[in-house]
Amino acid sequence: MIDIELEEYYSSLGISKKVLEICSKEEFKLREKFIEIDKVAEYNQLKIIKAMQKNKLSDIHFPGTTGYGYNDIGRETLEQVYADIFNTEDALVRPQLISGTHALTIALSGNLRPGDEILSPVGKPYDTLEGVIGITKTKGSLAEYGITYAQVDLLEDGEFDWINIEKSIKSQTKLITIQRSKGYDTRPTLSVKRIGELIKFIKDIKPEVICMVDNCYGEFVEIIEPTDLGADLCVGSLIKNPGGGLAPIGGYIVGKEEYVENAAIRLTAPGQGKEVGATLGVNAPFFQGLFLAPQVVSNALKTAIFCASIYEELGFHVIPSSTESRHDIIQAITLNSAEAILAFCEGIQAAAPVDSFVTPIAAPMPGYNCEVVMAAGAFIQGSSIELSADAPIKPPYTVFFQGGLTWFHGKFGILMSVQKLYNAGIVL
Numbered sequence: 001m002i003d004i005e006l007e008e009y010y011s012s013l014g015i016s017k018k019v020l021e022i023c024s025k026e027e028f029k030l031r032e033k034f035i036e037i038d039k040v041a042e043y044n045q046l047k048i049i050k051a052m053q054k055n056k057l058s059d060i061h062f063p064g065t066t067g068y069g070y071n072d073i074g075r076e077t078l079e080q081v082y083a084d085i086f087n088t089e090d091a092l093v094r095p096q097l098i099s100g101t102h103a104l105t106i107a108l109s110g111n112l113r114p115g116d117e118i119l120s121p122v123g124k125p126y127d128t129l130e131g132v133i134g135i136t137k138t139k140g141s142l143a144e145y146g147i148t149y150a151q152v153d154l155l156e157d158g159e160f161d162w163i164n165i166e167k168s169i170k171s172q173t174k175l176i177t178i179q180r181s182k183g184y185d186t187r188p189t190l191s192v193k194r195i196g197e198l199i200k201f202i203k204d205i206k207p208e209v210i211c212m213v214d215n216c217y218g219e220f221v222e223i224i225e226p227t228d229l230g231a232d233l234c235v236g237s238l239i240k241n242p243g244g245g246l247a248p249i250g251g252y253i254v255g256k257e258e259y260v261e262n263a264a265i266r267l268t269a270p271g272q273g274k275e276v277g278a279t280l281g282v283n284a285p286f287f288q289g290l291f292l293a294p295q296v297v298s299n300a301l302k303t304a305i306f307c308a309s310i311y312e313e314l315g316f317h318v319i320p321s322s323t324e325s326r327h328d329i330i331q332a333i334t335l336n337s338a339e340a341i342l343a344f345c346e347g348i349q350a351a352a353p354v355d356s357f358v359t360p361i362a363a364p365m366p367g368y369n370c371e372v373v374m375a376a377g378a379f380i381q382g383s384s385i386e387l388s389a390d391a392p393i394k395p396p397y398t399v400f401f402q403g404g405l406t407w408f409h410g411k412f413g414i415l416m417s418v419q420k421l422y423n424a425g426i427v428l
């Protein structure tokens with residue numbers, strides 16, 4: 001029986017019979033959820049193949065250009081494929097967009113001018129955006145260029161504060177920024193449907209305002225994207241979901257032609273825009289990573305739900321719960337102590353294909369007011385579509401966990417985290 005061989009193999013890797021038993025029970029409970037996740041992946045896989053076929057993807061699109069990167073047909077085809085998948089007029093998909101934060105910076109600074117105001121109707125944006133916008137005083141921020149910022153928080157119950165959103169849309173409001181994922185916060189993640197409702201409400205008040213969605217961690221979790229429901233711009237990182245684990249760098253900006261062009265002009269130079277930007281050799285992994293992305297995202301989702309289910313069973317508070325519907329790949333687990341956080345991260349690290357011999361320790365981090373511990377053994381530095389976890393060492397001791405290129409690696413990582421908590425006597 002293969003079950004016995006598997007059990008023995010897990011045991012040889014340090015997973016006890018007891019931990020394996022608890023986890024197998026949870027896995028069995030999730031089988032219907034897994035079928036649902038597979039259906040979303042199937043739909044998105046077809047969507048991507050259709051876009052690649054429509055654009056006659058071929059060998060000639062894989063080699064890269066050098067220097068200025070004129071006439072890079074691989075790059076141009078890739079951008080058309082992205083535009084088709086996201087149902088937009090245009091796309092900018094570049095290795096020169098060095099992170100999600102950079103892609104968001106380019107989308108914002110390309111489309112805003114002095115005197116314009118940004119409104120976030122969904123509360124505080126992702127940590128790194130605080131510096132970009134200038135919510136916290138930062139050299140080079142948009143605030144230094146005379147761009148102002150307004151914010152309306154979500155209500156206690158996670159609903160939109162319609163009344164205050166309406167009041168906050170003024171003559172100077174040029175761009176609305178909507179973050180789909182909760183990021184490393186504890187607010188609910190927004191479904192594409194809710195984002196669509198919010199955009200419709202805003203456009204009814206002010207049709208010419210630019211609605212931009214920070215789509216990080218959300219791509220291919222549902223069968224539609226925010227651009228299917230009215231978003232003018234959608235922005236994300238290629239070392240998260242849409243890179244499928246293969247993109248070694250990069251970001252994307254999709255949306256209305258005018259707004260994408262404005263971003264391109266800011267990325268390169270006025271008068272040049274999308275026409276330049278060598279791809280050097282990343283076209284092939286960009287295409288192949290995109291091709292794999294729906295499957296990879298489904299693996300990360302299975303891992304997140306498995307994690308939620310087990311830690312719920314062990315008595316911890318998890319967000320989202322194992323039964324809630326999901327709109328991104330992030331799982332938060334409140335572990336109640338620094339010791340438990342370290343044990344959890346040790347487990348994730350010990351299960352990694354890369355740097356498994358390293359012990360994560362807490363250390364000060366720029367931008368944080370406490371020590372932070374991170375676990376990642378990734379092929380691509382900082383890639384958080386790969387199995388990874390990070391936690392600020394402060395009450396309530398919540399660890400944020402995401403990724404898993406393959407479900408079996410994700411499962412092994414969770415088993416190992418439970419094992420470490422078990423070995424430390426934190427769970428029985």
Ligand SMILES: *Cc1c(COP(=O)(O)O)cnc(C)c1O
Nearest residue numbers: 099100101126181183214216237
């Ligand atoms: C990761 C993330 C970003 C920033 O992306 P980086 O690639 O880490 O710079 C922005 N917004 C959200 C919601 C994210 O999850």
